[in-house]
Amino acid sequence: MIDLRSDTVxxxxxxxxxxxxxxxxGDDVWGDDPTVQRLQDTMAERAGxxxxxxFPSGTQSNLAALMAHCARGDEYIVGQAAHTYKxxxxxxxxxxxxxxQPLENAADGSLPLEKxxxxxxxxxxxxxxxxxxALENTxxxxxxxxxxxxxxxxxxxxxxxATHLDGARVYNAAVxxxxxxxxxxxxxxxxxxxxxxxxxxxxxxxxxxxRELIERAHRWRKVLGGGMRQAGVLAAACLYALEHNxxxxxEDHANAEHLAAGLASIDxxxxxxxxxxxxxxxxxxxxxxxxxxxxxxxxxxxxxxxASRFVTHLDVSRADIETFVAAVKxxxxx
Ligand SMILES: *Cc1c(COP(=O)(O)O)cnc(C)c1O
Numbered sequence: 001m002i003d004l005r006s007d008t009v010x011x012x013x014x015x016x017x018x019x020x021x022x023x024x025x026g027d028d029v030w031g032d033d034p035t036v037q038r039l040q041d042t043m044a045e046r047a048g049x050x051x052x053x054x055f056p057s058g059t060q061s062n063l064a065a066l067m068a069h070c071a072r073g074d075e076y077i078v079g080q081a082a083h084t085y086k087x088x089x090x091x092x093x094x095x096x097x098x099x100x101q102p103l104e105n106a107a108d109g110s111l112p113l114e115k116x117x118x119x120x121x122x123x124x125x126x127x128x129x130x131x132x133x134a135l136e137n138t139x140x141x142x143x144x145x146x147x148x149x150x151x152x153x154x155x156x157x158x159x160x161x162a163t164h165l166d167g168a169r170v171y172n173a174a175v176x177x178x179x180x181x182x183x184x185x186x187x188x189x190x191x192x193x194x195x196x197x198x199x200x201x202x203x204x205x206x207x208x209x210x211r212e213l214i215e216r217a218h219r220w221r222k223v224l225g226g227g228m229r230q231a232g233v234l235a236a237a238c239l240y241a242l243e244h245n246x247x248x249x250x251e252d253h254a255n256a257e258h259l260a261a262g263l264a265s266i267d268x269x270x271x272x273x274x275x276x277x278x279x280x281x282x283x284x285x286x287x288x289x290x291x292x293x294x295x296x297x298x299x300x301x302x303x304x305x306x307a308s309r310f311v312t313h314l315d316v317s318r319a320d321i322e323t324f325v326a327a328v329k330x331x332x333x334x
Contacts, residue, residue, distance in 0.1 A: 007313035023236035035232030047185040051214035061192040061205040068216035072097035076132035109139035141278025153187040168194040199241035262325030
């Protein structure tokens with residue numbers, strides 16, 4: 001099957017599985033797993049932070065970070081479209097007693113500085129204590145403008161806020177902008193990075209930050225049920241991904257560009273945006289369900305909504321993109 005629903009659908013390659021088989025392991029709750037340690041140290045170094053912490057998911061990594069930054073009755077400023085607000089089951093509020101202060105994202109994914117400033121609450125018993133600004137890069141596939149990030153973090157600092165980056169796809173941002181990942185992570189106090197997306201590992205995220213913040217997150221990880229034992233088999237997949245699957249993200253970005261150009265050439269389809277490995281396109285509503293079924297019959301998995309997202313990844317080739325575009329053309333040519 002050609003699966004364009006997400007970059008989470010990638011399967012571990014033979015080389016990655018071999019690396020997992022060979023992994024040296026220990027009980028990581030006791031701090032004994034050398035492969036987990038190596039991944040945490042490697043990621044901390046690449047991101048320019050003191051320490052790293054391995055998590056089973058990006059959702060848990062983000063939540064532990066929010067809980068490390070914010071106490072009960074604190075709040076974080078976040079985008080309406082952000083994963084840490086919209087797609088994590090309200091975890092910060094449910095499990096952390098942390099109030100989100102969502103703001104409308106601008107078209108480029110940023111949170112306008114004047115809106116951030118206006119949302120920061122004065123010290124007053126009526127208000128939650130504003131503690132943290134949380135951004136996301138990439139967001140909807142888009143790379144946050146670097147100058148914006150600098151200004152937003154400066155603004156946060158000026159008001160005494162900490163900063164967190166949901167960098168689930170920060171490697172896509174790094175490759176697309178030709179910057180070392182450490183340049184993109186530098187402004188933030190903590191950054192969460194996913195290995196189970198375009199990097200192609202089956203499981204895993206790493207949170208990086210200061211030793212003090214990572215120690216706090218370590219406690220919350222245990223509380224949240226994220227303490228894993230011989231997790232080196234998973235960390236080995238992530239280390240393999242760092243070595244083999246970073247530069248090749250450029251192929252995914254080129255494939256997404258090709259996919260967008262193909263869809264744009266089909267009459268009733270409107271391409272809304274393409275950035276890094278994501279394409280967003282609109283299809284006439286009445287065609288969504290039949291087109292999705294038509295594609296599935298031809299071995300192509302999509303999630304066809306009025307505004308549909310197509311994601312390229314290491315299990316989608318240039319030929320697969322051509323097959324997909326031809327199938328959509330075929331559908332509308334009937
Ligand atoms: C996938 C993703 C996460 C984490 O998701 P998990 O499925 O829990 O690993 C966090 N943020 C963004 C932007 C994501 O795309």
